[in-house]
Structure formats: structure tokens, C-alpha cells
Amino acid sequence: MSESVYVLEEDLISSRKxxxxxxxxxxxxxxxxxxxxxxxxxxxxxxxxxxGLTGFGFWVFNAGSWMIIFLSVLMIxxxxxxxxxxxxxxxxxxxxxxxxxxxxxNKPGWGIILKRSLCRLIPFEIFSFLGSPSRxxxxxxxxxxxxNKKDLENEVKxxxxxxxxxxxxxx
Numbered sequence: 001m002s003e004s005v006y007v008l009e010e011d012l013i014s015s016r017k018x019x020x021x022x023x024x025x026x027x028x029x030x031x032x033x034x035x036x037x038x039x040x041x042x043x044x045x046x047x048x049x050x051x052g053l054t055g056f057g058f059w060v061f062n063a064g065s066w067m068i069i070f071l072s073v074l075m076i077x078x079x080x081x082x083x084x085x086x087x088x089x090x091x092x093x094x095x096x097x098x099x100x101x102x103x104x105x106n107k108p109g110w111g112i113i114l115k116r117s118l119c120r121l122i123p124f125e126i127f128s129f130l131g132s133p134s135r136x137x138x139x140x141x142x143x144x145x146x147x148n149k150k151d152l153e154n155e156v157k158x159x160x161x162x163x164x165x166x167x168x169x170x171x
Contacts, residue, residue, distance in 0.1 A: 005104055025092030026080075030079055084117070088100055
């Protein structure tokens with residue numbers, strides 16, 4: 001007997017409103033984290049300078065705007081990779097009760113999460129949510145979906161319970 005595989009249904013995909021709220025919350029979180037980092041680094045430089053380690057401070061205060069942009073992009077990409085790779089959701093998705101899954105409702109692997117996060121760097125990708133259905137390019141290219149976690153869990157549970165109908169238990 002072959003085992004059935006759950007396939008995600010379109011009606012589980014999060015709405016544009018929820019996706020935008022996820023983005024807004026994540027933007028506020030990463031902006032706040034960047035601000036805190038911007039306050040901590042000068043203090044760290046001061047401590048390192050006091051013990052004779054001046055190289056880091058020299059590098060920080062002489063970094064050009066391109067270096068700051070590069071580090072910002074790196075930090076935001078790392079945020080998405082780590083949050084979605086470890087937890088399956090970012091701060092925004094956690095607050096809205098959504099998660100990132102593959103077409104079978106499973107948490108994607110690290111390679112897919114990395115691909116998804118790097119796709120966010122595509123110019124004008126942020127406007128891709130205006131298309132239909134509400135799947136951004138980073139979703140469609142990586143073949144991932146953002147869904148409500150509780151609705152997905154209920155749907156998967158029903159799917160597996162349905163598949164048990166007619167099966168006999170062996171004791």
C-alpha cells in the first residue's frame with residue numbers, strides 16, 4: 001500500500017494583508033536591531049580602544065557608505081535565513097501566526113531558505129506581492145508558501161485521519 005502525501009491547498013496561503021503586516025513587523029524589528037547595533041558598536045570600539053585594540057575602531061569609523069550598505073544587506077539576509085531556518089518564521093510571522101512551508105506543508109530545508117532569502121535581494125522584489133495570488137517572488141522562485149500555522153496543522157491532521165479510514169489496526 002502506498003502512503004499518501006499531503007499537498008498544500010491554495011486556500012491556506014496567507015492573504016496580502018497578513019503578508020504586508022509580516023513585512024512591516026519584520027522591517028520595524030530589523031530597524032530596531034540595527035539601531036541597537038549602531039549604539040552598541042561605538043561603545044564596543046571604546047572598550048577595545050581602552051585595551052589597545054584599535055584596529056576594529058579604525059575600520060568601523062573609516063567604513064564607507066558602500067560597506068555600511070553591504071553590512072546592512074548581510075544582516076537582514078542573515079536575519080531571514082536564521083529565523084526561517086531555525087523557527088520556520090520571523091518575528092512578524094510569529095506574531096501573525098504564520099509559517100514558511102514547502103508544497104507538502106513541511107518546513108523547508110536550509111538550502112531552500114537560503115534561496116528564498118537571497119531572492120529578496122532581487123531589485124523591485126518588494127513589489128511582487130501586488131501580483132496574484134499573494135505569492136512574492138521569493139516564494140514562487142523557492143517554491144515556498146506562507147500559511148497560517150494552526151490552519152495548516154488542522155488540515156494535515158484531517159488529511160492523515162482521512163487516510164486511516166478503512167485501515168485495520170494490527171495488535
